[in-house]
Amino acid sequence: MSSPIQDLQQEAYNPSVSVLDLLRKALIVATKLNITELQEWIELELKGYQDQPIPDYRKVAGTIRGWNQYHGWQPIVGHDEYTLALYTTACSPSIRQSISELVALIDSGENGLHLQLSPELESVLIATVDAPIKISISSASIKRIVESVRDVILRWSVKLEKDGIIGEGINFTQQEKQIAGKHDYSSFIQINVGQSQMQNSSSESQSNSDTFNNDLRGSNIGNFANQVKDNARQVSSDFSQNIGQNSDEIIKIITSLREMAQEFPEEKREEIMVHLEDLEEDITKPEKLKPQRIKARIMSLLTISGMLFNVVAGAADFSNNVLDLSEKLGVPIERTLFN
Known part of the structure; x- marks a missing residue:
């Protein structure tokens, strides 16, 4: 036999x-x-x-395209840190369709897959280019x-x-x-790669700070506030001073976002935790305390929550908290894009 x-x-x-x-x-x-x-x-x-x-093999890199009335759908790129971070997040989707759907797509001869974006996320992306947009995944990525x-x-x-x-x-x-x-x-199966990446990122973030532990879930909230205020004094600008003055409220909002993220799907929750850790590091290190860098973190968080508006009940509240955070950080985002 x-x-x-x-x-x-x-x-x-x-x-x-x-x-x-x-x-x-x-x-x-x-x-x-x-x-x-x-x-x-x-x-x-x-x-x-x-x-x-x-x-991991179902995580692909897409292409964001904007509609040009003379040349049709054209690839667009971010020309600053904030738009680049926004596009990178939007163009890094996970393909969840069954294998039979993917095989049928390949057999049909289509050029690829076009993602259906939530209205909230679509409005944010359209605002950056003032034109209709779409995210496309190549047929080669589907075959892979x-x-x-x-x-x-x-x-x-x-x-x-x-x-x-x-x-x-x-x-x-x-x-x-x-x-x-x-x-x-x-x-x-390669199914735990995202978790290990998050843990590595967290470890690197903590190892880069010898004198300060930026984990807001523990007992270091007071230290965090003091660190933010100290940095605000070191970096003499209206932007940094504003963060120093609002440090207590910033802490509360970040802590709340961490708690709210627990209701999100695991993969998105991990992405949020990494962005929050990066944000904490940025506002506690003078050399990284820059408006465009902070705004890029905020837009990444908004992009993730926008993807989940029709999936998670608390996504809208999460977005509102992120918008509150952006105001306290001195990089307000236009709220009409999310209402």
Whole structure:
């Protein structure tokens, strides 16, 4: 009898075999071996992702395009730090469609995928160029996602054989099931990359400050306020003095934003935490205390919440708090864009 693992390897290596068929066969193997992490991953690839964390290979770089009445849809770029940060956030989406939808898109011959933006986010982006805009994902990026799924199955099946799991027909011995239970195959899915990146960013931020811990969730709120006021004295400008005078309220709003972000999907929550940590560092270091840098952080937070207006009930309140923060920081954002 043939080995289901070796068959899976051969089919994963064969580009003529449908990725959908490959996933279904892999689901049988994962289920029979009781490899939960692979079962869940395959189900998500088949059904599509909702609020679940997204594997790293599903994070793509899009292109923001503006409508030019003479030349049609043209790529646009940010010419300053704030617009560049805004565009980068908007153009870094996670593709949540099921693998069957992505395969159908490739087979249709379409040039790529056009993202449906929330009205709130769209209004912010339109305001920067005064023209209709869209975010497009290239067909090559979509194909890369599909081929990454094939690669995951290939590498996983090779590792199963290396661990001594071969199978016969469509069955596995009790010993093979026990071997599978002793191994962790989640690394093939690449689903924890975002979390590790956030932790690395946080570690770097803390290691760069020898005398001050900027974690507002602990007992250092008073220290944080003093640090902000000290920096305001060091940097003599209306902008920095304004931040120093509003330090207590700034602390309260940032703390509130952290708490509100707990209701957001994990991936977006992690992005928010990184932006808040970066913002804290900026306002506690004189060399980084610049209006355009602070405004870029604010716009990134607004962009994320704008993406979630129709997904998370508290997204509107989060945006309002960010707008309050922008006023206290001395970089007010026009509220009509979000109302």
